[in-house]
Amino acid sequence: MAQAGYRDALGAHARRLAQSSIEDLNRRQPGRAQQLALRIGPLYANFARQSYDQPALDALWAYGQSLELPQAFRRLFDGAPVNLTEARPALHTALRSDLGRGPVAAAARAQVLAAEQRLAAIVAELEASGITDIVSIGIGGSDLGPRLVCDALKPLQGARFAVHFVSNIDGMAIERVLAGLDPARTAGILISKSFTTQETLFNGAILQRWLGDAGRLYAVSADVQRPQQQFGIAAERVLPMWDWVGGRYSLWSAVGLPIALALGMDAWRQLHEGAALVDAHVLQAPLQQNLPFLHGLTEIWNRNACGHASHAVMCYDARLALLPAYLQQLVMESLGKQVGVDGRPVCGDTVPVWWGGAGTDVQHSFFQALHQGTQMICGEFIGCVRGDDPHPLSHQALLANLLAQTQSLANGQPSADLQRNYPGGRPTTTVLLDALTPYSLGALIAMYEHSVYVQSLAWGINAFDQFGVELGKQVASALLPAVRDRSVTVDDPVTAELLAQLHR
Known part of the structure; x- marks a missing residue:
């Protein structure tokens, strides 16, 4: 049929x-x-x-x-290019389990384990540093997953760090987070797969100025060069993610650094073990x-x-x-x-x-x-x-x-x-x-x-x-000059009228 x-x-x-x-x-x-x-x-x-x-x-x-669901899930776990429009695998399962078979899944798992060792080293470094507060900057998948887990599981007392999340480009969002924090006791994490996300770059620049020259900044990105180029973040403070992990599936990766900081490495591993249990179930x-x-x-x-x-x-x-x-x-x-x-x-x-x-x-x-x-x-x-x-x-x-x-x-x-x-x-x-x-x-x-x-x-x-999220971002970038300068004109008549109201 x-x-x-x-x-x-x-x-x-x-x-x-x-x-x-x-x-x-x-x-x-x-x-x-x-x-x-x-x-x-x-x-x-x-x-x-x-x-x-x-x-x-x-x-x-x-x-x-x-639908041949068991076969389809086996292809997912083994690293077949199930993301057909971008011709790549979707190997978020390799972030928490070794159930994938074949060289693609094995290579991904090896990268994950190496990155986890580096993540644990950063957690230990910050625990020994006197830092008390972490400001995590990201949006979408770089924010929602870590924010959910940290909020759901934060202890009533005895937290290792107070982790604060900033996602919105609205300047009041970051101002409210920074109010009352001490730059000398605060570290920042910039999380962006492409490291071109406007919200993260704007808020990252604000945070970097607030922290000052001696401030501690870390980054998580699939492009490990951009944090160095744009913010001067040393390579040893940049953790990788990969193009075979979509943002909304990425909390299991180094994107979850705020989770490890807020809850500790034991809780971080237990979170992954719970997901691995379901991974085994769906396959078996x-x-x-x-x-x-x-x-x-x-x-x-x-x-x-x-x-x-x-x-x-x-x-x-x-x-x-x-x-x-x-x-x-x-x-x-x-x-x-x-x-x-x-x-x-x-x-x-x-x-x-x-x-x-x-x-x-x-x-x-x-x-x-x-x-x-x-x-x-x-x-x-x-x-x-x-x-x-x-x-x-x-x-x-x-x-x-x-x-x-x-x-x-x-x-x-x-x-x-x-x-x-x-x-x-x-x-x-x-x-x-x-x-x-x-x-x-x-x-x-x-x-x-x-x-x-x-x-x-x-x-x-x-x-x-997720191509549907791109158009609005592209149009926003094109309209930013017109928002900043009333002399810049636009073709769309409704946008032109709204700009006139903004420039009153």
Whole structure:
């Protein structure tokens, strides 16, 4: 059966199930809650509140079988040029595991291990230096991953360094970070794959002036010459990354230097070990027991069979408040494509809009729309079984809210008063970590990475390029002279009017 045939079959199942409630699906099939749950070490996911029944799920597994997912993942790990538009591999898995086979993966792994030794030496150097604060400057993948991990795992006390992140080109962002810091006790890290990113160069220059001539600056880049040329950073203070690692997959590389500084090398290694656990699982687990496969195919079901265009991520652990922003980039930059790897327009819709926030705060902001809005919004609920704070009653109440929201979204509550009627039928996946640790967080992030690859294979798109982010940057550079000087003219009439307002 051609790919279009599998997608048509899924659509037929979705139409058949349109009047079936998720509550009825779970009541009619005893054991469904256990059958649609999978675990990898400290990571558990339950899909029983999705809107498919067993025949629909069988069709979904048949679609997955047609995609030859195990073979595709083996090519990914072994360093095949899966990034077809740029003719290069995507070897982020080599940053945390040695599961790749063949010379390409072996060479990448050797480079990674050498870079990790240098990273550990820089951590030791800074620990012995009297530095207390680190300012990390980067944007996108050079910021979101390290920022997420540092924020999620930072200890309540006894942190090795206070790590501060600056991404936005807005000068107030860096001013707020530098206020109250001591240049003599602060080091800076400039992180940019190309070392041409405007935001990083502007903020790096501000930081360098603030630190003064004796200031400590380090860099991470795929172009190890540019930091020396543009900022005078000595070669021994520049760590490499590689063109076979996309920015949004790079926290496992030297881009994660802020993580190692904030949490220590032991935590850094545990983070990688958690990801390596999922790497082994995705390669070895059979199709129907493979968690990233089921997660990715469920996203295909919701987007293409059911037509849902919005996906909300709710984290019922305040330490994971930055996860929705991280997943926005991972998912939407990877899958926001309209052209397939064959150069033809994609048939059908690709990525929905991913967004979200921290529970229980978001229950008092956008949950009205989730429960009673006219647009069906899929949900992803993430929580931790064990809390690490000294307030057990608060953690129990937090988990009760997580359970209540997923139950209410799925089952609803009918009422003759339409204002108080909850229709239910809102599909959700619940993801639970045994506890929030470097190991479990590494596993969680790797699971999402592999789910994204599954979806890219289903849509026939390249998950590892991001040409869509380039045009706006190019136009911004071209417009900068007109913003600085009112005598510079532009052709676009709306931009010309807006410039006139800026120059009033």
